[in-house]
Amino acid sequence: MLKRLIEKATRGRLEPVIGIAFFHPASLIATCFGVGRAPFAPGTCGAFVGIFLPFLLMYLANCIMDFFPEIDVSGRMVFGFILIFLFQVVLFLIGARAARIYMEKTGVSDPASVVIDEVLGSIVAWFTGMLILALAEGVGLISEIPNMGSSIFFLIFLFFLLVFLFFRLFDIWKPGPIGVIQETMHTGSGVMLDDVVAGIFAGIATNVVFIPIYWIFA
Numbered sequence: 001m002l003k004r005l006i007e008k009a010t011r012g013r014l015e016p017v018i019g020i021a022f023f024h025p026a027s028l029i030a031t032c033f034g035v036g037r038a039p040f041a042p043g044t045c046g047a048f049v050g051i052f053l054p055f056l057l058m059y060l061a062n063c064i065m066d067f068f069p070e071i072d073v074s075g076r077m078v079f080g081f082i083l084i085f086l087f088q089v090v091l092f093l094i095g096a097r098a099a100r101i102y103m104e105k106t107g108v109s110d111p112a113s114v115v116i117d118e119v120l121g122s123i124v125a126w127f128t129g130m131l132i133l134a135l136a137e138g139v140g141l142i143s144e145i146p147n148m149g150s151s152i153f154f155l156i157f158l159f160f161l162l163v164f165l166f167f168r169l170f171d172i173w174k175p176g177p178i179g180v181i182q183e184t185m186h187t188g189s190g191v192m193l194d195d196v197v198a199g200i201f202a203g204i205a206t207n208v209v210f211i212p213i214y215w216i217f218a
Helices: 002-010 025-030 042-065 073-106 116-138 150-173 177-184 188-217
Strands: none
Touching (some): 042 073, 042 150, 073 188, 150 177
16 A cells, blocks of 8 residues: 555656647646646656745745734734635635646546645645644643753654645545545536645644644644
8 A cells, every 4th residue: 555655655757748738827826837747756746836835825925014013923923824724725716726727628637637636625624733733732732832952943844744644645545525525526626625625634644743742842
């Protein structure tokens, strides 16, 4: 099973694209501006792009909040989470439509070059993981991150690494409802939705591993 997962994660499945131009808006969105055309592990490349987008969105949120200096750090974090949530909703709607058009024009159901779903799924995984961390802090399961020197960088790196790895695991493995969605919903929404569920699973699994490690360093 592990061998099959590794093969599916790293195999480049660069099918010829017939029926849609590279610069067609639906193609640009569905392939994440050509990332999905990578000859090696296009899905993994899409997830890798997605894992960095929360950084950019949080930076954008902080830049906006600079115009409101009276808002404290907690308020900035809430605004950042709201911005990322709205971004996910918009990306799902746009991605589903782009994927549907792409599949209709190419005649291929859920082609490997469509990676906008992996981009969204990795963001959902990060978002779910962070929400669980915030909830864990709220109920006293973990304390607010203290000044731990270099350890904080290790924990941040570990969190993102776990999010990325668990998302790819669930996206490729497709257990339970993830596989059901892929097998039964052959639409643009179905292409996006199975990765959203995989992202939720990944966010939960990440904290099952991450929180005990956090206790060691806290």
